[in-house]
Amino acid sequence: MDVQEATTRRLPDLKERHLPENCRETVNTILKETYGYEQFRNLEIYDNLFKGKEKLCISQGQLIENVILEAEKASKGEAQVDNILLTAPTGSGKSLLFQLPAIYLGKEYNLLTIVVSPLKALIVDQVESLQELGYTRVAYASSDLSPEQKKEVYRQVREGEIDLFYLSPELLLSYDIKHFVGERRIGLVVVDEAHTVTTWGKEFRVDYWFLGRYLTALKQTLGYGFPLFALTATAVWN
Template structure:
């Protein structure tokens, strides 16, 4: 099949024109200050229209939050023309605020439930505990790390209106009828975090995410009302012609069409790479030289900084801890990888 034929067969999903509000409502500003302690929203840099070029514009977090709330209010009022939103933005851009704040507002104002679907347990726990540390208690999660009794207590809190922002994995969501979690609560918003995992292009593809779009479409029909779908990711390749495209495959997979797209720039201006050729001194083996260089850098970094060392294999981590860390008597050093037990990970 030629490229032209493939494009004809593989129609691009429809994108809706963006209509950003000038600002968000005062109640959201109040929540921003009261919940997070922030005085103002940050700006995100997004492409104006990637079909035409790489010109960018700046969009306030507040504008995006207001857009999400407006779509949820349209659904609550019985309107059927409710926009879904896909945002791509780099790590560190404040994406979690963009769905947490609408969820908090919709719960406070209307008693609506926001469901956050995320594939990463560690990320779920981090976000939930982060909100709880800030003093917001109407948030909870369910995962395989919880006992059946703990999960049942969380479900009770969700059903009885004690929780407005509910995190869970796609596997868990797809395993039960929605009433198992939500009871008769009305869903105001569904968030899909790390949305790139619905695409088959990346190594992070999750099979359960493949069925998520169909599940959510069926859910709207079964419930008899609409709700906006807000998908976010830091990893989405733009290639409308097909190869390795992640933006449009995400829209297709989650059945978000028609969709409002905010494609953010992915440059991380606050990250740099310092790459140096390692010099091996006379009489040193390669491994000894590497140990000396890394030890010097770690001593440097441990002085008031958080530092992450990545290793390609888990086995190498424990070996380095024994041969480098313990002899150097480094304190406050820990390791983390998949095969550790729950207590060690925590």
């Protein structure tokens, strides 16, 4: 058997992109009221690396609207819900791209967003930064919290007091999802630092290897779908 042939997979063809022209006014309002920004930043991304390195310029608002639209499709029970993978440089505002949809989905539909991140320091930093901005419907669970603190966080999540919930992959995979969310409906799952999902990067995490299978099974167990939004700055093409 040719080992190279057996272990190498061709990337799937990209779907035709249909980004919205702009985002809804409520999202602009959240941007201003929560983050203090007057407008979204533009990002320069590769158009289609299968064909070359031509770039296009898109707004953060277009990406955020796209994430929200996919979450809304899932909440309505539509069968065709697209997942999103974004590679963008450090400092391009990737956290805003999932935090703002999470705030909107929680506010409008009481949907929970779960963020899976392998970096404890990054989790704490993002949660505390949002809390300092005055947004309190965000929390995390980690080994640094006492059993009493984790119990209180889980209660807040289950009872709808938290809309944006950060977890490590190890913690997520260690328990039944009801342990964290109860009967709360999940609207979006974010996989941050997605280069650790596979051998894309040096910081490969074993628990990320099982994450895709876990999330696929989770949708079947819960009986409904939700989009996955994966982000990284360091994935290597192909």
